[in-house]
Amino acid sequence: MDLRDWIGQIKNLGKLKVIEGAHWDLEIGGITEIMVKRKGSPTVLFDRIPGYLPGYRVLGNVIALASEDPVRLSLTLNLPRIESTSELIYVVKQEMQKWEATAKDYPPELVADGPVLEEIHSGEDVDVLKFPAPRWHEKDGGRYIGTGCGVITKDPDTGEVNVGTYRVMVHDRRTVGLYMAPIRHGYSDIRKYHARGEAAPVAITLGHHPVFVLVAGQQIPRGIASAHEYAYIGAIQGRRLPVIKGEVTGLPIPAESEIVLEGWCRPGDEKVEGPFGEFTGYYGGGTEPAPCMVVERVYCRKDPIIIGCPPGKMCGFGTLVFRSAQWLHQLEFLGIPGVKMVVAHPLARSQLVVACIEQRFAGHAREVGHIVAHLTKEVGRFVIVVDEDIDPFDFEDVTWAMATRCDPFEDIDTVRKAFSQRLDPLIPQGTPYERLYNNRAIIDACIPFERRKTFAPVASLSRELRGQIIAKWGDKLGIPLGS
Numbered sequence: 001m002d003l004r005d006w007i008g009q010i011k012n013l014g015k016l017k018v019i020e021g022a023h024w025d026l027e028i029g030g031i032t033e034i035m036v037k038r039k040g041s042p043t044v045l046f047d048r049i050p051g052y053l054p055g056y057r058v059l060g061n062v063i064a065l066a067s068e069d070p071v072r073l074s075l076t077l078n079l080p081r082i083e084s085t086s087e088l089i090y091v092v093k094q095e096m097q098k099w100e101a102t103a104k105d106y107p108p109e110l111v112a113d114g115p116v117l118e119e120i121h122s123g124e125d126v127d128v129l130k131f132p133a134p135r136w137h138e139k140d141g142g143r144y145i146g147t148g149c150g151v152i153t154k155d156p157d158t159g160e161v162n163v164g165t166y167r168v169m170v171h172d173r174r175t176v177g178l179y180m181a182p183i184r185h186g187y188s189d190i191r192k193y194h195a196r197g198e199a200a201p202v203a204i205t206l207g208h209h210p211v212f213v214l215v216a217g218q219q220i221p222r223g224i225a226s227a228h229e230y231a232y233i234g235a236i237q238g239r240r241l242p243v244i245k246g247e248v249t250g251l252p253i254p255a256e257s258e259i260v261l262e263g264w265c266r267p268g269d270e271k272v273e274g275p276f277g278e279f280t281g282y283y284g285g286g287t288e289p290a291p292c293m294v295v296e297r298v299y300c301r302k303d304p305i306i307i308g309c310p311p312g313k314m315c316g317f318g319t320l321v322f323r324s325a326q327w328l329h330q331l332e333f334l335g336i337p338g339v340k341m342v343v344a345h346p347l348a349r350s351q352l353v354v355a356c357i358e359q360r361f362a363g364h365a366r367e368v369g370h371i372v373a374h375l376t377k378e379v380g381r382f383v384i385v386v387d388e389d390i391d392p393f394d395f396e397d398v399t400w401a402m403a404t405r406c407d408p409f410e411d412i413d414t415v416r417k418a419f420s421q422r423l424d425p426l427i428p429q430g431t432p433y434e435r436l437y438n439n440r441a442i443i444d445a446c447i448p449f450e451r452r453k454t455f456a457p458v459a460s461l462s463r464e465l466r467g468q469i470i471a472k473w474g475d476k477l478g479i480p481l482g483s
Contacts, residue, residue, distance in 0.1 A: 001237060002115070002256035003305060006076065006209050007059070010043050015072055020048040024058075024143070029136035029310055032060035036314045041067045045305075049132040055303030056132055062148060063210040063318035064165075064217055064309045068346075073318050076210050078236055085321065086341065086393065092325035093332075099235040103224045106234025108243040114255025117244065121298040127173040128295055131206070131259060136310035137277035141287060143170045144276060145206060148213045148309030150229075151178065152203040152251050153189035156196065161252060162186055163229035165217040165309075168204060169273050169290075176204070176261065177273040177290050181421045182433060183377060185222065190265050190291060199264040201249030202293050207258025207305045211236055214322050219377055227252060248296045258304040263296040279349055280379055281313035284423035286430075313347065320344050327353075327375050334371065338364065341392045342372060350376040355385045356392040362449045366413065369442035373415055379424045384443045389458070402445040411444040 010016045022028050028046050035041040043066070046058040061067060063076050074082040079095065082088045121127070133145035146168025153162050164186040169177040180187035193200035205212070211233055220232050230252065234241050243252035248262045273290035275283035320343065327342040338358040345352040353376055355368050365385040373383045386392060390401045406412065420427060420438035427436060447455045461469070470479055 001209055003059075003207055003209050003258060003307070007043075007045065007305075009075055010072065013072065013075070015042045015069070016045060017042040018045045018047060020046075021050065022046050023050050024052075024132045024134045026135055026138060028058055028060065028132075028134040028308070032136070032308060032310060033312060033314055035061040036065055036067050039068045043072075046132075052130075052132045056130075057303070057305045058132055058134060058308050059207075059305050060308045062213065062307055062309055064148060064213040065311060065314060065316045066318055068317045070321075073321055076214070076318075078211075078238065085317075089321055089324045089328070089341070089343070092321060093328040095236075096325060096329045099232055100221070100224050103228065103231040103235045106231050106238075106240050108227050108230040108234070108252055109240040110252070111242040111244060111255050114242055114244055115301045116253065116255055116257045116260055116299045118301045119299070121300075122296065126295050126298050128170055128176060128261065128298070129173045131304065131306060133170050133306070134308060134310075136308070137283070137312060139283050140276050141169070141272075141274050144168060144310070145170050145176065145306065146204055147311070148210075148307035150205040150208060150212050150216045150254075151180075151186050152205065152253070153186045154201060154251060155185075155189050156192050156198070160222060161227040161230065162189055162222075163205075163212070163216045165213060167276055169276070171271050171292065174295050175271070176293050176295065177271050178202075178265070178293060179273055179276070179285070179290050181378075181423070182436075183419065183421070193265075194267040197267060199266040201246075201251055202263060202265050203246055203249060203251045203253050204261045204293070205254050205257040205259070206261070207301075207307050208254055208256070209233075209237075210307065210318075212254075213307065213309055214318055217319060218322060218326060244299075246297070253299065257299070257301075259298070259300040259306065261293070261295045261298055263294045265291050265293045269294070277310065277312040278423045279311035279316065280351065280423055280425050281347065282425040284425055286422075288422070288430075316346065316349055320346055320349070323350070327372065330375055331368070331371065336368060336371065339368060340388050343392050344376075345395065348381075350378040351381040353380075353383050354392040354395075354398050355383060356388055356390060357385060357446070358388045359446060359449055359452065364449065365444045365446040366442065369444060370413070370415070373440045373442055374418065377419070379420055379438065380418060380440050381438070382441050382443060384445050387446045390445075398445070402443060405447055406443055406445045413442040413444075415440045415442070 133143040162185040190200040242255040270289035274287040278284040341356040417437040
């Protein structure tokens, strides 16, 4: 199943809107941001972009940063129709165990042909500017063709292939810039080649089934299979992904992609990159020299589609669900009992995470809080641990628990010198790589374990009485049964 199949499915759900005439400079980005912030809003396909051929399109409000829509996300993950966010997280968490266990059975399948070979441009015929790369945010330093992309690299020591989502800036017709956080596999792969004095092979897929964006944006464990992201996606879709051997680099290229750039990232070949509106909600990291890729070959379909998933001060529903499921899966793997839910704030993402637990032993809340603080691999800041009577998706409820159950002196721990990156808005621009630390707080907003039986009872409707009231009066109050 490729991107066009997915678009057809979304259209059948009534969740696709076609917009013609929006400009690549801020209008596509502005419309996307507005739509993302509206719960349940449709995916937007931008066509007839001024200055570009009709059919050269951009797809926004997709999955990773889409507005809240469990049905659309469950469809993308090849799951039964699910309408509840919490249920979807639990289901994804359970499925992750199967995906990891079966990934080895779905290695990518090398094929000789595919839609991405409909057009091929090489050498001086390469022109990345022929594609309508948007300038997404008002203070972005340039046009970003890669926001929902898959950057394909290879470990020169093991030959293991990685697919990661990183930001890709257009410098000129044959050069694009890559920003990768130092913790990412793609960064490590490129640096290993450079340490040998060799150019690193790189390929970038710019349009693909949206499951690529979810998987490539996560830390999928190396070792579950060779070409682990490809295999993981294969396990989700229940089929081996067809790939073509890149003619320049030899890297495996998705045969069903809309556009693929292929080339080399040479040692010392850097250009100033940024700023860019990031997932922190700030233009994080300012401007710095970043590795460049010289594009030697472009493969694309006729009427190609770029996937746009620009981060910023907006919700990230698909990422939130996938990451919450991943955290639950990791805590279960570590043998931590009683964890009911771990969820990131839809705006603050990994910077504000809530863990909901059923307290089993003294110190349980602190244990969970400290572990979660180190599972957040982007920019961690606050972890709030609450009891199971608190709805972790209701941040008013979470704030109430924090205000009434947390003693500021007794119940707040801090972790100093935790991992961070230059996208963290609290880290001054120009801070050396060796000093990219931040501090984190674990807020224990649970009833003290030793006082669970004597703590003041909550003055609120019990679930039983609430159900009885709604059953009797719900129609007159306009409240549906089950709310």
